[in-house]
Amino acid sequence: MSYDERKMSLTMQRTDQSTFDRLHTSVQQSDVSGKTLLIPDMAPISSRLLAASFRAFGVNAIVMETYKGLGLGRKHTSGKECLPCQITLGDILLHLQSEKERLGSGFAPEQYAYFMPEADGPCRFGMYNKLQRLVLDQFPEFQPVPIVYLSTMNNYETAGILPPDKARLFRRLSYVTLVAGDVLDRIAWRVRPYELRPGLTDTFMHEAVAKVSDVIETVGADLRFDAICRALGQIAATAATFLDPHKPRRPIVGIIGEIYLRSHPASNQNIIHQLERYGAEVVDASLGEWINYITSESLKKIDRQWLETRRRKDWAGCRTLVRKWIGLQIEAYYQKWRQWQVYRSVLRHLDIQPDHNISHIKKHLDRNRLFHEAIGTEAVLSIGGALEYAHHGFDGVVNVFPFTCMPSTMASAVLKPLLNDMKIPYLDAPYDGAIQPNRDVALRTFMYQAQQHRDARITGRNGGTPP
């Protein structure tokens, strides 16, 4: 079937009730045990550790190759979608097509499940998996591949995708593995700009990720976090020996923005390496920060529901909300404690950048004067996170996002004048998949300003303190 024919058939399908049914029946929270779970590659380290934590619970999870299918993703979208949607669509189409070619008549689509989480709220991310379902359904051979999701709506509850005896343990393991991914990234960002020999850190980190994956796969199902922390501590201790004591500390640049773009080196044209090449030490906002934010938002949601339920004098509803609230508070406390444990195992050996605290981030919104928390989205984290970087004496902030991204554009509008007043260099770095000839100049100019900021900070001319 040609592309035009598929497009026409899609339009006809749109009027068909069964198409809408498939958005529920084949975009679902179903048990992935026994399937090959296809995970999109977002943050390279964390995606691989997440796959390892699924494997620890017996799910054959693999991370798909990324970005090579962008052409395919574009071919099956209109151009108005967010770039991460096109990239991930291309990844799944290319992967399934390659599997079909590789296996021939042995290709069994029902053996696969495609993992694409979603979010509630005003952003288009909630619709990625629906759109991708419509596109996959244009290929009869890919129709049996279910799209499996976790949602911010219920704080990434995993009960739907694994059997009950495993789901709760998996939720805890996956949180710790995401934080482990964050600290491994932070080890690389702290050491690489000062390494004794070029390439030393990247080669070592490659082996380190494989080592931590093995540990997670072997002992993760028993929640042996001590073993994971021990492995991270050993990695940090070795990485610390790569630091050249003769290299002076560089200007420190913080990255904020849309989670996929800022974490996905292929789509952000490896901005962290680029900034390091022009003289920066870089810290990207973490994935743990996003999970913690979702938990805090879930608690807020319950607060709002509580007021309404009490107004209606629905006492049974109130009791349910109290139970939910207690469960979420325990989860929030648990996350905080585990995150502290993981960071501590590394901080004993190497001074990586600690993660942002969500309550500190929200405090920077100045009682919603700068941005109202109720709007939600990543803009809260981007605005508060940038101001937290500023508070800790960073020398510049880069906002990395897909071209036309709604929350990042709002964050840019708020941050530009604010950081300008604070005399902190700021750069918007939107990406649409094309190479922009002036990007290099913009990054070099930004780094020149960041270096000046650092010089002024060290001599005390801007009243700042070193981070």
Ligand code: SF4
């Ligand atoms: S955060 Fe940006 S890229 Fe992601 S769905 Fe929203 S608008 Fe699209």
